[in-house]
Amino acid sequence: MLKKVVVIHPEAGVSSSGGSQLSAYEMAEHLTEFFDVSLLSSSRCSKTSVVIPCIPRGQVKSLQKNRFLNYILTRLANNPSLLIESITSFLTYTPYLLFKKADVIYPNNDYGGLAVAAAIRKFKKTPIIYTERAGLISDGKVLKRNLKFKPNCLVVFNEETKAYVKRINPSQRVEVIPNGVNLSLFNPKGSRYEHQLKGKVVLSVGALNRQNHKRMELVISAVSGMDGVSLLICGDGPDRAYYENLGNSLIGKDRFKIIKVDFAQIPNVYRSADIFTLPSLDEPFGRVYLEAMASGLPTVATNDSMRRELLGQGGLVCDVTNAEEYRSTLLKSLNTDWGARPTEQAAKYSWSYVAEKYAKVINEL
Incomplete structure (x- = not known):
């Protein structure tokens, strides 16, 4: 009989804008090759879905577009959408799992899912595997908090984070497993x-x-000094108007555009560009870099250990806070014949490879 693995993320199927939502959905899909998998979420999104009602973060964020409601909610908590998701999912997911068989629980929605898993482990001794997606952001603040739940196995994205965890808690089991990329969806x-x-x-x-x-x-500033080069930004958020004004003034409307598209259109957006860049600070992983390289785009990113490992021979890193250096690196990338190097680098992170790594750990648990 196949082991029963329960993956948790209330937002899976509700929103595709977050890495944890997509990873939960894709991980559940690929783990079915090895286990009997259920994905607990508030919306049916795949053959593995089990719909358990709660108030996912996306619904709360929609309410926060109302200034009055946002004022009230932000007085309750710094991140009210995550807090409300955590409370409501704990109240519905915990009773469900108390009466359902699970050999391993794999929460994906930060402390909300960890609280559910920890409660079930208290009563039924069900082991927990957890992926820390926040990494070392804010000096590991989120990581330190989540370590208090003592998952039976903590998965991190690189050796640097593993060493950090071991310094805090030498007895914590830690495995280094990267995120995956869907190569059937993201390709040239x-x-x-x-x-x-x-x-x-x-x-x-x-x-x-x-x-x-x-x-x-930073990328707007860098591209503003590049003759004959345009910048396309795909995204949305509370400061969209600010970035539109900044880009139009520094680059010009004929060479700058911000778009928002459905997730199904994202692969088409990657294929419409010549290179990809994201100048993030302390990005815990960055699946967009893999998606871009899988689509055939050379990539320019912040010079840190995670980006050097991810990009490999498929891109370049630099000091993105230095506008001249950032600009010259972008130009170098545009003028280089990259061949198949970006797609070959992304192929190292296929979901089949990642799922096998997780399956090995789950079987050991």
């Missing part, structure tokens, strides 16, 4: 998005929020 063959921008096109994908770590202003 297929339709292209009609952006109608002139010349060579630099693409960046990410949330438009000046409070996060994406730092879109």
